[in-house]
Amino acid sequence: MVPTTMSETPELHPGARRIVRVGASGKPEIAIDHWQRLGDDDPFPSLDALPVLVTLARAERDRQALEQRTGAWGVWVPGNADPEQIAERLRDRVLVAIEVTKFTDGRHYSLARLLRDRYGFTGELRAFGDVLPDQLSYMQRCGYSSFELAPGKSLETGLRCLTAFSVSYQGNTTDPRPLYRRRA
Amino acid sequence: MYRYDHYDQALVDQRVAQFRDQISRRLSGEITEDEFKPLRLQNGVYMQLHAYMLRVAIPYGLLSSDQLRMLAQVSRTYDRGYGHFSTRQNIQYNWPRLQDVPDLLADLATVQMHAIQTSGNCIRNTTSDHLAGVARDELVDPRVYCEIIRQWSTLHPEFAFLPRKFKIAVTGAPTADRAAVRVHDIGVRAIPGPGPDDPHGFQILVGGGLGRTPRIAEICREFLPREHLLSYLEAILRVYNRYGRRDNKFKARIKILVGALGIEAFSQQVEAEWALIRDGAMQLTQAEFDRVAADFADPGYAALESSDLFVQSLALSKDRALGRFVASNVIPHKQPGYSIVMISLKAKGKPPGDATAEQMELVAELADRYGFGRIVVAHEQNLVLPDVESRHLPDLHARLSALDLAEPNIGKVTDIIACPGLDYCNLANARSIPIATRISDKIEDLDYLHDLGDISLNISGCINACGHHHVGNIGILGIDKQGEEFYQLMLGGSPGDDASIGKILGPALPSAEIVDAVANVLRTYIDNRESADERFLDYVRRAGFEPFKEQLYGSNDHV
Ligand code: SF4
Numbered sequence: 001m002v003p004t005t006m007s008e009t010p011e012l013h014p015g016a017r018r019i020v021r022v023g024a025s026g027k028p029e030i031a032i033d034h035w036q037r038l039g040d041d042d043p044f045p046s047l048d049a050l051p052v053l054v055t056l057a058r059a060e061r062d063r064q065a066l067e068q069r070t071g072a073w074g075v076w077v078p079g080n081a082d083p084e085q086i087a088e089r090l091r092d093r094v095l096v097a098i099e100v101t102k103f104t105d106g107r108h109y110s111l112a113r114l115l116r117d118r119y120g121f122t123g124e125l126r127a128f129g130d131v132l133p134d135q136l137s138y139m140q141r142c143g144y145s146s147f148e149l150a151p152g153k154s155l156e157t158g159l160r161c162l163t164a165f166s167v168s169y170q171g172n173t174t175d176p177r178p179l180y181r182r183r184a
Numbered sequence: 185m186y187r188y189d190h191y192d193q194a195l196v197d198q199r200v201a202q203f204r205d206q207i208s209r210r211l212s213g214e215i216t217e218d219e220f221k222p223l224r225l226q227n228g229v230y231m232q233l234h235a236y237m238l239r240v241a242i243p244y245g246l247l248s249s250d251q252l253r254m255l256a257q258v259s260r261t262y263d264r265g266y267g268h269f270s271t272r273q274n275i276q277y278n279w280p281r282l283q284d285v286p287d288l289l290a291d292l293a294t295v296q297m298h299a300i301q302t303s304g305n306c307i308r309n310t311t312s313d314h315l316a317g318v319a320r321d322e323l324v325d326p327r328v329y330c331e332i333i334r335q336w337s338t339l340h341p342e343f344a345f346l347p348r349k350f351k352i353a354v355t356g357a358p359t360a361d362r363a364a365v366r367v368h369d370i371g372v373r374a375i376p377g378p379g380p381d382d383p384h385g386f387q388i389l390v391g392g393g394l395g396r397t398p399r400i401a402e403i404c405r406e407f408l409p410r411e412h413l414l415s416y417l418e419a420i421l422r423v424y425n426r427y428g429r430r431d432n433k434f435k436a437r438i439k440i441l442v443g444a445l446g447i448e449a450f451s452q453q454v455e456a457e458w459a460l461i462r463d464g465a466m467q468l469t470q471a472e473f474d475r476v477a478a479d480f481a482d483p484g485y486a487a488l489e490s491s492d493l494f495v496q497s498l499a500l501s502k503d504r505a506l507g508r509f510v511a512s513n514v515i516p517h518k519q520p521g522y523s524i525v526m527i528s529l530k531a532k533g534k535p536p537g538d539a540t541a542e543q544m545e546l547v548a549e550l551a552d553r554y555g556f557g558r559i560v561v562a563h564e565q566n567l568v569l570p571d572v573e574s575r576h577l578p579d580l581h582a583r584l585s586a587l588d589l590a591e592p593n594i595g596k597v598t599d600i601i602a603c604p605g606l607d608y609c610n611l612a613n614a615r616s617i618p619i620a621t622r623i624s625d626k627i628e629d630l631d632y633l634h635d636l637g638d639i640s641l642n643i644s645g646c647i648n649a650c651g652h653h654h655v656g657n658i659g660i661l662g663i664d665k666q667g668e669e670f671y672q673l674m675l676g677g678s679p680g681d682d683a684s685i686g687k688i689l690g691p692a693l694p695s696a697e698i699v700d701a702v703a704n705v706l707r708t709y710i711d712n713r714e715s716a717d718e719r720f721l722d723y724v725r726r727a728g729f730e731p732f733k734e735q736l737y738g739s740n741d742h743v
Pocket of ligand 1: 603604605606609610611612613644645646647648649650651
């Protein structure tokens with residue numbers, strides 16, 4: 001199988017990529033995405049309208065510059081971050097991205113869930129890094145709403161994985177009721 | 185027993201389809217072995233020494249006769265005509281081909297079985313008392329809660345990539361723990377409510393385990409009202425998922441976290457987390473409890489007189505084979521006129537826990553004929569027919585004898601728990617199964633075996649302790665000494681309410697000497713015990729190691 005990668009999609013302009021996003025209807029789809037993830041010393045993109053993701057440290061440092069840009073800004077955090085420490089500073093962002101350093105490190109699942117369920121984050125919650133199609137379903141149920149797959153991973157497989165199950169025993173962010181409160 | 189509704193069935197069917205898709209992507213190279221490994225592990229597929237192995241879940245050990253027949257059929261179709269019952273109430277097949285696994289799992293799904301989360305760093309099969317529902321000393325039927333926990337833990341999205349594997353055991357008998365709850369990551373003990381009219385609840389233990397760092401679980405909460413069971417488990421798992429060590433696989437179990445923080449600090453963290461979720465949607469509803477409990481209602485027992493005297497007389501029968509069988513393998517049932525029958529999978533010369541397809545089919549047939557079609561797998565790697573009308577015991581014994589299933593050694597020293605060891609396992613230092621076989625062969629005299637009374641003997645082929653050697657009254661651990669198989673002998677372990685970790689008796693012994701050493705230990709006990717009422721474990725606890733050391737190593741020589 002040939003994975004879908006950016007290189008096959010010449011119509012995308014530089015800096016754009018395809019991701020999997022769960023739409024408002026709850027249906028997952030492939031979407032084109034322009035968010036630029038910046039390291040603490042990376043310059044802002046020359047195109048002022050491009051939305052950017054920065055670390056919390058940089059958000060504090062460059063707050064003014066961020067507010068002056070026309071593009072939106074969001075925050076990216078490591079998967080082992082403490083929601084207790086950061087939730088307040090994330091609450092108003094339209095997008096928070098969580099880095100999955102290694103797909104076998106499951107701390108980011110608790111982080112995502114707590115940001116949603118405990119700290120009321122309602123924006124887009126994105127996973128990036130070692131994000132593989134076979135974990136998307138667990139991620140979605142923990143509150144993630146978009147996925148930047150690891151390089152070379154098939155978005156179509158990702159979509160298929162998201163619809164593998166019609167039933168789950170546990171509640172989720174949109175409906176906290178476990179199956180035993182929904183059984184019919 | 186629990187019967188799937190359309191939700192349960194859909195989930196298991198969809199899981200098979202998902203794994204089929206994953207395997208085909210693995211075979212096409214779309215996913216790498218590193219990416220595939222956790223996926224296959226969480227579907228029960230292990231890499232063993234020679235081949236893939238599949239571990240199928242038997243939730244809390246309970247099987248219907250149809251399910252057991254399917255396990256037999258699967259062993260014939262996809263394997264070599266036998267299966268191995270493990271110490272966690274699962275069954276393992278040693279020789280399936282990866283390409284066949286989806287079909288195998290689809291066959292199992294037709295009888296409401298699966299292999300979900302039988303391996304990997306996730307919440308494993310919840311285990312329980314093999315006498316659940318029929319024991320006289322039971323407060324509540326733990327299987328109801330096991331099933332509720334099974335559903336909560338199955339494909340739990342937050343806890344699929346824990347630092348390490350996670351095992352939960354539940355007992356419903358407050359004074360007779362047969363589920364080894366104190367050597368589990370979480371042990372759940374049903375206990376009476378604080379007031380006379382209060383419903384039962386749970387004592388929650390945490391941080392037990394064997395392996396390299398054996399540890400007895402400590403009390404995390406003295407009394408948990410039963411409706412909060414799942415939210416409390418969720419709180420423990422969340423604390424563990426967030427704070428358990430991930431830098432070193434050997435320090436990643438929850439027992440290390442509990443040990444590092446101390447039980448007080450650990451339980452404070454759990455309580456703080458729990459306080460935030462306890463009153464949420466996870467509270468168990470009476471309706472759900474009733475729905476699940478209905479499936480565990482007693483089968484239609486006949487109203488009979490007590491059969492206790494009859495069973496006692498059978499135990500003294502002139503037919504010594506029958507008498508010994510009844511004395512050691514038959515347990516009193518809560519229902520008058522019925523008995524619990526243990527079927528030993530530790531016949532002489534056989535690998536502990538193995539059963540052939542023919543044996544499984546016979547047991548299924550006997551369960552239909554004499555026992556409401558139910559079978560239980562005990563964590564001691566034996567089978568149980570939980571509901572046999574006592575008057576059928578002689579017939580049942582005769583039928584079992586025909587297929588080598590009437591070994592009268594339940595709870596005796598030849599009822600050995602042994603891990604697969606060097607014969608199958610790529611981590612092993614030494615063989616386990618041949619040691620078990622040789623010990624059984626050594627203790628030929630059945631009167632002597634019964635005179636020794638209840639003694640547990642556990643063998644592990646390496647420090648990972650899959651044979652639970654730390655909690656055997658006698659424990660044997662295989663070690664490697666310059667490429668040679670050596671064995672360490674431990675005494676004094678127990679997995680029950682009086683749980684303790686065994687201690688090493690002296691220098692390790694070569695394979696040629698270990699069996700005689702065990703015989704020597706048994707002889708020392710018999711010669712020195714106060715009376716036949718003093719169990720081996722009690723004697724070890726009273727007399728200490730000196731008498732054994734003197735007999736085994738000579739007074740000061742080796743030690
Ligand atoms: S104890 Fe060691 S040898 Fe035995 S099964 Fe476990 S890992 Fe293998």
